[in-house]
Amino acid sequence: MRRHGWSGDIPRDDDEAAARILDAARTAIDDGRSVTISTVAQSLGITRQTVYRYFPTQEALLGATALSSIDAFLDRLAAQLGTIDDPTEAVVEGIAYTLEQLTHDRYLRLVVEPGKASAFTAGVTSEVAIGFGRSILQRYDIDWAAAGFDGEKLDGLVEFMLRTLQSFIVDPGGPARQGDGLRAYLRDWVAPAVRARAETPGTPHR
Structure with a gap:
């Protein structure tokens, strides 16, 4: 896991990193905002490439977010x-x-x-x-x-x-x-x- 970004609050491991990304996507959905790789990355203080490491496409991110919330x-x-x-x-x-x-x-x-x-x-x-x-x-x-x-x-x-x-x-x-x-x-x-x-x-x- 890369040891930079995350607004200075580095996740302990990849599982926590993926969970934070999903949390950010859920927050955007609950607020009625569109969910994109860019907006999720910006809200977490990370690059888009970091999000792509865990979710290779926007569809994969949204699918995982939905399945984690049903x-x-x-x-x-x-x-x-x-x-x-x-x-x-x-x-x-x-x-x-x-x-x-x-x-x-x-x-x-x-x-x-x-x-x-x-x-x-x-x-x-x-x-x-x-x-x-x-x-x-x-x-x-x-x-x-x-x-x-x-x-x-x-x-x-x-x-x-x-x-x-x-x-x-x-x-x-x-x-x-x-x-x-x-x-x-x-x-x-x-x-x-x-x-x-x-x-x-x-x-x-x-």
């Missing part, structure tokens, strides 16, 4: 899920509830809204997006491997959820489906696909 959403999700133990219903509710929370959670929007500096800027299958999708599934009290989803198959389920979520964000429809209507649609069209994959655990991932 615990509140995941806690609400866990409360919403209750005792759901059916994998198909878990996917339906995970997609529906995430869509419903987008208008309330600025950090969630940074993770999933395409067309912005977000996890989806680099693609729905980016490491940040897949990590977010896995975080949703892990909030369920479900043994995914026992349900037929392990390894690449679980990754495929996460990708399927994210692609479905992205399609609703890009084109909500007119009028947009909400509440029971949204869940009924997902149960009609998404749940059968999840159920079919769960019932064929030996099917190779494509």
Whole structure:
């Protein structure tokens, strides 16, 4: 770690340095300011090159900031899920509830809204997006491997959820489906696909 800058208050190690960068980005987001490599560096008294060392792109910085700040959403999700133990219903509710929370959670929007500096800027299958999708599934009290989803198959389920979520964000429809209507649609069209994959655990991932 470079031993200069930081307005004279040098971090103890790289972990603290990265944490301070994320804190500065969160502060800017909470204040309604745009978050760029330059503004974060300036607020910390460091160079842009120092920020780039920990976050190679602005998208990576925003994605990491968002993922470090969505615990509140995941806690609400866990409360919403209750005792759901059916994998198909878990996917339906995970997609529906995430869509419903987008208008309330600025950090969630940074993770999933395409067309912005977000996890989806680099693609729905980016490491940040897949990590977010896995975080949703892990909030369920479900043994995914026992349900037929392990390894690449679980990754495929996460990708399927994210692609479905992205399609609703890009084109909500007119009028947009909400509440029971949204869940009924997902149960009609998404749940059968999840159920079919769960019932064929030996099917190779494509």
